[in-house]
Amino acid sequence: MVETWYAILSFMLVMFVILDGFGIGAGMLQYAVGKTDAERRLVIRAIGPLWSWHEVWLVSFGGTLFVAFPSILASAFAGFYLAFFLLLWSLVLRGVSHEVSGHIDDPLWRTGWHFCFVTANILLAILIGAALGNVVRGVPLDAHGRFTLSFFTNFGVRGHVGILDWYTVSVAVFTLVTLAAHGAAALVLKTDGPVHDRSERLAKVLWNTVLVLLAVITVESEYVRPDLFPGMLRQPFAWLGVVGVLGGLIAVFTGLRSRSERRTVMGSCAFLAGLMIAGAASVFPVMLHSTLATEDSLTAYGGAATGHGLAIALIWWPIALALSISYFLFIHHHYEGKVKPAQDPQSPY
């Protein structure tokens, strides 16, 4: 039961990173690939009206964490207090700037909100990356399962750590570049003309950078969490993740070379999913690692909801998932294919 819920939560996070990662990545490249107002609007059209459905994966991840691991939610959310509010405020800024930029037909209005949109997306990528870095590195949990984090302490990765240190900053940079690469790959698929060509050139540069940074992160992670790679060897699911990473990278690079746009995007999704799955499987059952004393780490078994709440949720959760996917399909097929510049001025999408 606990394993199932751990897998469900990992799945939801993977969905969020793949789907909203496209919006975040494409959003931060808006000025890099769009030189004119019309081109920047094309990027918004490419992200499409389902962006909020993508973001709901994060919100529902929070809700599902509440169902399955309430005490871990309580420790983590309170411990990351300030970082959490930065994340929430960035989400506010991003949602608003995405929606309002199209409402008033004025170049100055749009430019202002597009700029805001780019900034919020960059901030989001950094914050998500730093959060992932914190989960891998661990937090200063005490024996009562409580911790609190400053923004930074001595930038070291042991003992009383802060949110930012050399490791979490590297993960944040890696996430920023990877989501940008993911967004660029998807923009190539979704657009035509100059935006398409610029995205294609950027995608090549970004994916080469991802490759270099991946090597750096791998070495760093081995130093920060020595139990990570042994864990990976023990867990068949982690092997699946590694296959996803390697297969994804091959698909991305061959896709970029042979200009098969769909393969690149699929490869990019497999790469992101593979990384997350490998990470989640390797650290299982530890959900929050303690940098002070390993025995104080919070595990999935210790933090799971008790009683038959989990069994009940396992009945309604798949039904809700099936419904959710059906809503997505109902809307999505109206928006398939490459986006054209706005012919219908009534609609930004």
Add this chain to the structure above:
Amino acid sequence: MDDALLWHRLQFGFTVTYHYLFPQLTMGLAWILVYWKWRHLRTGDERYASAMRFWARIFGITFTVGVVTGIPMEFQFGTNWANFSRYSGNIIGQTLGMEGMFAFFLESAMVGAMVWGEKRLGPRNHFLATLGVAVGSWLSGYFILVTNAFMQHPVGYSLAADGTLRLADLQAFLLNPWALVVFLHNQIAAVVTGSFAVAAVGALYALRKHHAKQASLFLKTGTIVGLLASVLVAFPTGDMHARKVAQYQPVTLAAMEGRFHSGPMAEINMIGQPNVKEHRLDNPIRIPGALSFLAYGSFYANVRGLDEFPEDSWPTNIELLYYSFHIMVGLGTIFIALMACACVQRWRGRLEKTPALLWMLMLAFPFPFIAASAGWMVAELGRQPWLVYGLFHTTQGTSEVVSGGDVLFTLIGFVGLYFVLGVLYLFMVGYEILHGPQSASSTVNPGGTHG
């Protein structure tokens, strides 16, 4: 700072009150949009399509602000109320999880297509998307109200060995009688807000003599729905809610009414100031026996006053509770009167020739927001000093690792951010209203360009 509790409470109170200004409008408008879209499908009358398109744009802006201010609400359970989450997460986690999975996915998939995708989706699918948004937003409301109802009147739980709560009976929890009553009361209140907004824009256009056809449609829908909803929100749903309070939170009822002493023939105090120190109501204007009758069905029923309860079980802010309740009830009464006058005049065909009434309709739109906010303050202040009624004190619920200073910092951040959001929101809705509804033939008007 050891007054962290105060900042935690203020932050949650501020962010939730501000947030709920937006969903009450969207939940109210949602079914009006469904109705117009349906009328358009059935009759082909372009007026309905144009009205729907115009209000869908306002809906879109409102929905966006509702979503972005709503996400912090869900996360604050963990960030600010970690001990409460540990204590009751096994139970309220269910509904918060369901809200995301059942309601948010539905709303978020449909809303973009509803606001912007009329041509792409075609009439039938566009109607379905509109319906999806309405169902999703009301479902979301239900799950939140079940969560709140558990805090007001906990049912379906058992106490585990470690002192936290366990879900014992999902059905009892989801069909909490308190939740069912509050759902009716609250959702109809949202329709009041929506209908007043529609009527106010209709009145504005009628007074300015712009968009005459739309003005009369807005006035028609706004006043008829407004009258129905204003009546229903008071009777039977408000009445049913008050009986629940009398039954499960008698001390709250006493505080709401400023009733310090027990006795039969309990009066309703229309006006008066609670004097908590002296245990009496100053300068009251009373209707004798009315409270006994409303709460228990007989003028001679004994209604318990605050003196029957130990002082540490009294709601912690009786004055604010009392004033909030009286503001809600007073405004609710005025709503019925205003909408009844408007409906009578419209039925006589003279509403658009009665500028005084149009002015009142136009200026009335903020008051349902005030009434709903006051109503929620009654519910939440009335619950004090409990976080989960009778089980768990508010003082026990906060995140002890978060200092008061940190909360004050984020509270100030929210105040600043939400101020800017409010200005932006009013500007954009004002822009849409001044722009006015457009007929289908004028959609290529450059003023309507988006991208």
